[in-house]
Amino acid sequence: MREQAHLNLLHQVGALASLVTQSEDIDSFLQSAVEMVALHLRAEVCSIYLYDETTDELTLSATKGLHPDAVGVVRMPSGSGLVGRSLALLEPICEGRAPQHPDFRYFEEAREDGFNSFIGVPIHRGQSRIGVMTVQRKQTDAFTAMDVGTLRTMASQLAGVLENARLMMQHETHAKRPAAARTVRETAELPPILKGQGAAPGYAHAPAAVASPSHALLLNGTADQSDTYTATDLDTALQATADQLVDLQAELTSQLPESASLIFSAHLMILKDRSFRNKIHTRIERGTSVPAAVREVAEIYITAFEQSPSAHLREKAQDVRDIAGRILKNLREPDTEDGHAPLVGAKIVIAETLYPSEVLKLAADRVCGVVLVSGGLTSHVAILMRSLGLPLLIVEEPRLMAVAEGTPLIMDAHLGNLFLDPAEAVLAEFRRSRAAESAGRLNVTNQQAITRTSDGERIHLLANINLLGELTTAQTLKAEGIGLYRSEFPFLVRASFPSEEEQVAIYKHLCERARFGPLTFRTLDIGGDKVLPYSHAPQEANPELGLRSIRFSLKYPKTFHQQLRAVLRAAVDLSDFRLLFPLISSVDEFRRARQAVEVSLKQLQHHQEPHHDAPALGVMVELPATLGIIDELAAEADFFAIGTNDLTQYLLGVDRTNPQVADYYRSDHPAILRALRRIVEAAAAAGIPVSVCGEMTHHPQQLAFLVGIGIRTFSVTPSFLPRVQRTLTRLKVSDAERFAKKLLAAGSLADVDALLSAAAAPH
Ligand code: PEP
Ligand code: MG
Numbered sequence: 001m002r003e004q005a006h007l008n009l010l011h012q013v014g015a016l017a018s019l020v021t022q023s024e025d026i027d028s029f030l031q032s033a034v035e036m037v038a039l040h041l042r043a044e045v046c047s048i049y050l051y052d053e054t055t056d057e058l059t060l061s062a063t064k065g066l067h068p069d070a071v072g073v074v075r076m077p078s079g080s081g082l083v084g085r086s087l088a089l090l091e092p093i094c095e096g097r098a099p100q101h102p103d104f105r106y107f108e109e110a111r112e113d114g115f116n117s118f119i120g121v122p123i124h125r126g127q128s129r130i131g132v133m134t135v136q137r138k139q140t141d142a143f144t145a146m147d148v149g150t151l152r153t154m155a156s157q158l159a160g161v162l163e164n165a166r167l168m169m170q171h172e173t174h175a176k177r178p179a180a181a182r183t184v185r186e187t188a189e190l191p192p193i194l195k196g197q198g199a200a201p202g203y204a205h206a207p208a209a210v211a212s213p214s215h216a217l218l219l220n221g222t223a224d225q226s227d228t229y230t231a232t233d234l235d236t237a238l239q240a241t242a243d244q245l246v247d248l249q250a251e252l253t254s255q256l257p258e259s260a261s262l263i264f265s266a267h268l269m270i271l272k273d274r275s276f277r278n279k280i281h282t283r284i285e286r287g288t289s290v291p292a293a294v295r296e297v298a299e300i301y302i303t304a305f306e307q308s309p310s311a312h313l314r315e316k317a318q319d320v321r322d323i324a325g326r327i328l329k330n331l332r333e334p335d336t337e338d339g340h341a342p343l344v345g346a347k348i349v350i351a352e353t354l355y356p357s358e359v360l361k362l363a364a365d366r367v368c369g370v371v372l373v374s375g376g377l378t379s380h381v382a383i384l385m386r387s388l389g390l391p392l393l394i395v396e397e398p399r400l401m402a403v404a405e406g407t408p409l410i411m412d413a414h415l416g417n418l419f420l421d422p423a424e425a426v427l428a429e430f431r432r433s434r435a436a437e438s439a440g441r442l443n444v445t446n447q448q449a450i451t452r453t454s455d456g457e458r459i460h461l462l463a464n465i466n467l468l469g470e471l472t473t474a475q476t477l478k479a480e481g482i483g484l485y486r487s488e489f490p491f492l493v494r495a496s497f498p499s500e501e502e503q504v505a506i507y508k509h510l511c512e513r514a515r516f517g518p519l520t521f522r523t524l525d526i527g528g529d530k531v532l533p534y535s536h537a538p539q540e541a542n543p544e545l546g547l548r549s550i551r552f553s554l555k556y557p558k559t560f561h562q563q564l565r566a567v568l569r570a571a572v573d574l575s576d577f578r579l580l581f582p583l584i585s586s587v588d589e590f591r592r593a594r595q596a597v598e599v600s601l602k603q604l605q606h607h608q609e610p611h612h613d614a615p616a617l618g619v620m621v622e623l624p625a626t627l628g629i630i631d632e633l634a635a636e637a638d639f640f641a642i643g644t645n646d647l648t649q650y651l652l653g654v655d656r657t658n659p660q661v662a663d664y665y666r667s668d669h670p671a672i673l674r675a676l677r678r679i680v681e682a683a684a685a686a687g688i689p690v691s692v693c694g695e696m697t698h699h700p701q702q703l704a705f706l707v708g709i710g711i712r713t714f715s716v717t718p719s720f721l722p723r724v725q726r727t728l729t730r731l732k733v734s735d736a737e738r739f740a741k742k743l744l745a746a747g748s749l750a751d752v753d754a755l756l757s758a759a760a761a762p763h
Contacts, residue, residue: 462484
């Protein structure tokens with residue numbers, strides 16, 4: 001029963017998304033939402049109260065079950081009544097006999113008599129208050145804890161849409177300000193070949209699509225001022241745009257269940273907004289051409305969003321550009337084969353920076369590849385691109401942003417080459433190497449279930465999973481389990497914070513498909529270069545040294561407990577389940593994390609919720625501080641997982657995302673190599689397992705070193721499993737030990753380089 005409820009959750013989210021699609025405007029959306037929630041929770045009343053910060057008042061904005069005349073009339077300050085209290089505390093309130101509660105307030109206009117059971121949940125995004133959603137029933141004590149959970153989920157989904165709706169209503173006050181001056185692009189000639197770094201492997205041959213400095217795609221590239229279009233053409237284009245967004249949303253949900261794809265809901269809401277449409281029509285009636293009218297109205301909204309003090313809302317300007325670009329495109333190309341051409345489509349996107357959520361939009365839009373003019377190989381956008389199987393090239397050349405739209409490009413993210421407007425001979429060579437690569441691609445059937453070195457030493461090969469879709473590759477390529485599940489990815493690719501129930505649904509999916517071996521679940525590792533697009537956290541001068549990873553979880557214990565409960569519930573019947581804490585810097589921090597697990601277990605026991613009750617608890621060894629206390633950590637932790645990506649970054653003081661210092665970022669630096677040996681010794685002395693899950697394992701010689709110092713468990717990107725297995729099967733442990741010993745004696749990078757080039761690289 002409960003199981004079924006979890007499975008239904010994503011459907012509910014889908015239902016909300018389709019409400020956005022079907023509603024004419026915001027009021028009708030709110031009305032449909034309350035009706036749907038009332039039906040779903042079998043409640044006689046469901047209402048939404050929206051909050052206005054300027055007056056500090058909540059107003060009844062939609063209701064099913066209370067008197068319709070009360071809409072817009074019933075108001076209360078935040079903090080007043082059960083509804084106001086729920087918002088002030090940002091907590092749900094569930095009362096079985098609400099009228100007897102001292103905080104209960106009766107509103108004559110609403111005809112609220114006789115409703116005893118009450119739940120009120122706040123609708124908010126972080127600390128930003130949006131409103132309250134309530135359900136009521138006549139019967140006393142009618143609602144369960146599960147109903148509260150469901151209502152919270154619905155409220156969290158509504159939050160993004162409503163925040164946007166509220167902004168749409170308020171934007172007029174900002175609209176009159178002048179648009180910001182545009183930066184002049186450099187137009188200097190570029191050489192025909194540019195050298196960069198391949199951050200996610202693959203090839204692509206396609207025309208360029210340049211994202212403007214504020215990431216906008218194509219609004220600038222659609223300078224079609226034709227006045228031959230009619231208002232009917234506009235309506236057709238608006239409809240085609242809406243259909244296209246609905247399809248994109250559906251596609252994302254099927255490709256990436258964890259995104260619960262409300263990513264396009266803000267777009268749809270703007271598109272549905274009556275005043276957005278009216279403004280365009282008014283301009284057309286006054287004689288403005290249709291494309292110019294779309295552009296002008298889009299600019300009004302863009303300016304309003306861009307001037308918002310919140311980074312999260314400034315990002316919405318991008319959504320408006322995206323919509324305007326799509327409308328203009330659908331205007332120009334009305335009857336494409338499937339009726340709605342993608343905005344970008346089969347192109348190579350050139351951008352300055354991208355957020356993970358934008359990467360997802362591009363993936364859903366079927367782009368062929370991305371060229372970034374900044375960013376690093378181990379940045380999380382690069383990791384996400386690899387998970388999605390899309391090539392990514394980082395080319396430090398700002399003039400690329402001035403490349404003409406549609407310029408033919410070839411990107412070879414294996415060798416790090418970008419060809420602009422390639423000659424026929426280059427094209428022929430590209431086709432040849434591509435064909436050779438697919439012919440020589442490692443045969444999956446060669447992949448062995450068990451990995452042994454050439455002298456028979458058993459090695460365990462596990463997979464690093466970011467997106468649920470990668471589980472298939474991991475299993476096909478015979479991973480023996482999951483050595484690292486980066487649980488922040490479902491948080492990163494969504495439009496709002498997932499509730500506990502949504503997390504349970506995602507983690508169940510994970511646990512059900514990860515039964516083939518151990519599952520190592522890393523708790524939220526956000527911050528640093530993994531910024532939640534919907535976070536209201538203040539900007540940090542040094543995010544890599546800031547409130548990230550376990551520090552975030554410990555600062556927000558409710559969020560931490562919520563994630564722990566969700567995963568413990570989902571992992572209820574897993575035999576080998578491990579929890580891993582990222583960025584641990586002290587024994588004390590590890591103890592606090594362990595205590596959070598204990599608290600979560602107690603909460604689950606108290607609510608008689610089935611759960612896994614004895615997960616192994618591990619430390620992610622990735623900060624220099626751990627080295628000084630490694631024996632003490634080994635004495636308390638059940639296992640170590642070494643994160644060489646961050647260990648390298650922090651030990652060497654080199655930003656892992658900054659291409660300017662990429663040459664300094666070396667995991668084979670003597671300090672790193674010696675640190676690794678120290679960690680392995682401490683784990684061995686304490687008798688706890690140790691694995692490596694950083695990308696050092698992708699380098700054959702560094703992998704040989706790791707085997708040489710005694711590591712026998714590696715967790716790697718799924719697509720790297722064949723390569724890593726091949727290296728290991730050709731390796732002899734005694735050779736690896738000799739190699740490691742020599743490397744450990746090297747005191748300079750020059751000595752390391754000399755040894756690496758002298759050694760026959762084990763491939
Ligand atoms: C690491 O730091 O090596 C690691 C595996 O974690 P992430 O890349 O997610 O920081
Ligand atoms: Mg890390």
